[in-house]
Amino acid sequence: MSTLGSTNSRVNSLALILIALAFTGILAGSVVPGWASDEVFDDFPARRDVQYPEWFTHSFLDLREDLGEALAQGKKGIIVYFGQKDCAYCEALMEVNFGREKDIVEYTRRHFNIIPIDIWGSREVVDMEGEEIWESAYAEREQTNFTPSMLFYDEQGEEILRLRGYYPPYRFLAALEYVVGGFYQRESLRDYFARADPPPKFEIGDINEEDFFDGPPFALDRSHFPAKKPLAVFFEQYECHACDILHSEPLKDDEARQLLQGFQSVQLDMWSDTPVLTPDGRKSSAVQWADELGIFHAPTVVFFDEHGKEIIRIDSVVQVYRLRGVLDFVLRKGYLDAPTYQRWRENLQNASFREVD
Numbered sequence: 001m002s003t004l005g006s007t008n009s010r011v012n013s014l015a016l017i018l019i020a021l022a023f024t025g026i027l028a029g030s031v032v033p034g035w036a037s038d039e040v041f042d043d044f045p046a047r048r049d050v051q052y053p054e055w056f057t058h059s060f061l062d063l064r065e066d067l068g069e070a071l072a073q074g075k076k077g078i079i080v081y082f083g084q085k086d087c088a089y090c091e092a093l094m095e096v097n098f099g100r101e102k103d104i105v106e107y108t109r110r111h112f113n114i115i116p117i118d119i120w121g122s123r124e125v126v127d128m129e130g131e132e133i134w135e136s137a138y139a140e141r142e143q144t145n146f147t148p149s150m151l152f153y154d155e156q157g158e159e160i161l162r163l164r165g166y167y168p169p170y171r172f173l174a175a176l177e178y179v180v181g182g183f184y185q186r187e188s189l190r191d192y193f194a195r196a197d198p199p200p201k202f203e204i205g206d207i208n209e210e211d212f213f214d215g216p217p218f219a220l221d222r223s224h225f226p227a228k229k230p231l232a233v234f235f236e237q238y239e240c241h242a243c244d245i246l247h248s249e250p251l252k253d254d255e256a257r258q259l260l261q262g263f264q265s266v267q268l269d270m271w272s273d274t275p276v277l278t279p280d281g282r283k284s285s286a287v288q289w290a291d292e293l294g295i296f297h298a299p300t301v302v303f304f305d306e307h308g309k310e311i312i313r314i315d316s317v318v319q320v321y322r323l324r325g326v327l328d329f330v331l332r333k334g335y336l337d338a339p340t341y342q343r344w345r346e347n348l349q350n351a352s353f354r355e356v357d
Helices: 004-024 035-039 063-072 088-100 102-111 135-141 169-180 189-195 241-248 254-260 286-293 320-331 341-356
Strands: 077-083 112-118 124-126 132-134 149-153 159-164 231-236 264-269 275-277 283-285 300-304 310-314
Touching: 035 241, 063 077, 063 112, 063 124, 088 102, 088 169, 102 112, 102 169, 112 135, 124 135, 132 135, 159 169, 169 189, 231 286, 254 320, 264 286, 283 286, 300 320, 310 320, 320 341
Parallel strands: 077 112, 231 264
Antiparallel strands: 077 149, 124 132, 149 159, 231 300, 275 283, 300 310
16 A cells, blocks of 8 residues: 555656656657646645636626626637636646646637636526526536536537546647637537647557456446446557556556456557447447547546446546545445535545544
C-alpha cells in the first residue's frame, strides 16, 4: 500500500525526469512544449484556494440574463463553470489554460462569458428554464462528478457541450473551436477531435498494455446474469500522448493496482473493428460502441456495475488520487448513497472528521 509521502515523491520524481529528458532531447520524436506541467501534477488533497480570473463574469446567477448580456456583447454564448477552492484540476485550468496560455484567454474572452459556480455554494441560481435552485443542488443535478466541469450554452440557451475535468491546452482550445466554429451542428466532438492535430507522441509504439487487462474475446454481456465484479473499459488509441501519461504514474500506483483487482478490466482501441459483446448484450465493435457511448477523449475509462449499467466515466486528465477515488467509489457502490462522486467524497470526509472528534 502506497503512503501519501512516497506517492507524492514518485509524482515529483517522474515529472522532473521527463522534463529533464525533454530538455536534453532524449525523448524520441518531437518535444511537446510544456506537456509535463500540463498533464503531470500532484492531485492529492491540499489547501489551494483557487481563484477565478478577474475577467470571469460577476453574475447574479440568472443564467438567462447572463446569456442575454453575452449576446448583446456579440459573443457566441456562455460557459457555466463548476469548480471548488481546493481542486488541483481547477488550479491547473486557471494556471495553465487561463494563465500561461494567452491565446486561449483571448479566444475564450472574445467568444464567451464564463459564469462561475461553487459546487458547495449556497447562492441561488436561476437556470435556463427559469427554475430557482441552490448552487450545490445545481451542481448535483448536472452530474458534475469532477471539477472543473463546464457547460456550454448557445444563443438559444441550449446546452451544446459538456466537459468534465481538466484538458490540456491543445485539447481545450480544440473544444472551444468546435463550438465557436459551429462544428457541433454537423459532427460529434469525437469526430472533430479525430481530425484535430494532437501534440507529438514522445514514444512511438503499440498501445500500452497492463497485466490486469483481460484479453479477447471481449464478451462483456451482463444482461442475462450479473457478473461477480464491476467492469472497467479503457478506451485508448495508438500514438496517444495522454494514454502514456495514464499508464505512467496513475496505473503504476500500488494502491490503484490493488483496487483494480476488484474489477474486470479490458482495453479497447476506440477506432478498431475488434468484436465486442457489450454489457447490455449487443454484438458490436470497439469503434461502433465507442461512437454510441460518445467517447471523444483518449484515454476514457467507463465503469459499469455488475448488471451492465454505466456508473461513471473518466474522460479527461486523471492523476493518482482521483483515480484511486473513482475506483474506490465504484467498489464501495458509493453511487447508491450519493448523487455524485463529489458528494460521496465529501460525505466520506465528513464521516472521518466525526470519528476523529
